[in-house]
Amino acid sequence: MSQHQIRSTNSVLSRNKIFLIVIQCIVVCVIAQSAILLWYGFTPETSMIDGSISTILLAIACYLIGNNLKYYRPEKNRYLLMLMYCAILASIWLLVNHWILDSLVLTDPHYAEFLYNSLPVRFFLGLLIISLMAMISVVYYTQQDQKETEKRKIEAETLARDAELYNLRQQLQPHFLFNSLNSITALIGSRPEEARKMIHQLSDFLRGTLKKEDQAPVTLEAELEHLQLYLDIEKVRFGHRLSTEISFHEACRALLLPPMLLQPIVENAIKFGLYDTTGVVTISIFAECVENELHVTVQNPYDPDTTRPKHGTGFGLSGVKRRLHLLFGRTDLLETTSYTHIFTTTVKIPQV
């Protein structure tokens, strides 16, 4: 809100400034032209009328071209077209100017002759000033556009950063963390060795999560190792009913993918496949290379009595879909299907 106010004040200020400059230019032109005519020996009245009318009409022509360029600017290398447009505008200006002056100042026969003789000079002067105005307008509005683009870019960057911070907060998953700590509390009394092991797993997992703040791509192998840690911790909590299968084609080992892309998919699988079910469950992750893409498939069972996969993005994977869209400009990279109590998520990562 405040930003917007500042911006609009700025533009009002500059508009005032522009207005002042325009008035000054008009006054200078009127004086200059009147002085020239005086020098040629015309009466002060005639000189003033000619100077004022010519200048004001020219100012209108300049306003027209400036306003026109605000909304439409010629593409690069199309400046000849613009020059022609300026010439047409200058001709119209000259005709109107000539007609008005001719009908206004009839008393002086010398002036009529002078008006006729000075047509070419007036034309080129008009053309010059109109073209100059056009040039200034093009430069000014192009700059304004650039400023606008810059502003949009900054806004987009801010948005991206906010999203990243949000993701980071999400990654810390308070539920998961506190429940894991609670499991450690339970193990310390009865099985201290396992408690120690779980602390190490949890530390490694958290360290991996924090390290992935930067957006540099990671290898499939590294990402799967990280997921294995996560699943191992869940196994301590739900070992009696959770089993996992992770496999991949040997050729995919070093393929790259954006960091933390698979994490929310696997978390989703755990949420619906493990937290919301009661029996023994298997969560499987499988990776293969198809042409120039890495395909990762995550499968989990779900309880159809309590959960219903939604159409399109599945349970809660719209964030992943959005991210893939931002990264690769495609909306077909995430697929979900549910079939006889098994929910399957497939993510395709193009290899650049």
Next chain:
Amino acid sequence: MRVILIDDEPLARSVVIEYLQSWPQIEIVQECSDGFEGVKAIAQHEPDLIFLDIQMPKINGFEMLELIDQPPSVIFTTAFDEYAIKAFEEHAIDYLLKPFTKERFDRAVQKWLDTKPTAEAKKDTTQILDNIQTSSPKNERVVVKTGNKIKIIPLNDIIFLAADDDYVKIHTAEGSFLKNKTMSYFEKLLGDVDFVRVHRSYIVKIDEITRIDPYEKESHLAILKSGEKIPVSKTGYPKLRQVLGL
């Protein structure tokens, strides 16, 4: 003193078991790993106290309590639930945030022993549940008990609700179910986006309405896709017009 532990994680239950060893007067009669088991176990054993997790498979801890006619005293054990915490803070029931210390646990048990399960305390529990349910944003379903079966109704499946003495009758495509709650509870729960209370005794899903007919003086009838006719009161009619954008 007989207690039941309800938590889907064996390790989480084992912490409570360990802590309870210093309370010889308390006997653990059963351990349950989900809400369905919990409902059965409570009906069977009628315990004095239950330790209850909130996030569990099938139905959560709150939903489970709703299905029990005379809930015992409850100490909640949960990892992180800001909404529950908020609701708890306004009332005097105890809750333990995982991981909790032995000292904190002992204090909760002592508090319970001191107050004892009175009718007053039980009324309190019901009231708290009402508060929790409506303050939790993720409540997208209603749990009802029909005979011995537990039925989970997604809010989206509700066609309309009708007041029925002390109960509310929930009408869905699969039939109707009774729930021991008030109309205003459902009005709050369903919000005013998809549903509208057209009458003191009726709440209707907006999408289900096909047309509105005038009926007697100053009142109307909403005709549903299923053919059902729902009375619309004098005060309900402007509300209905507003949500339909008329």
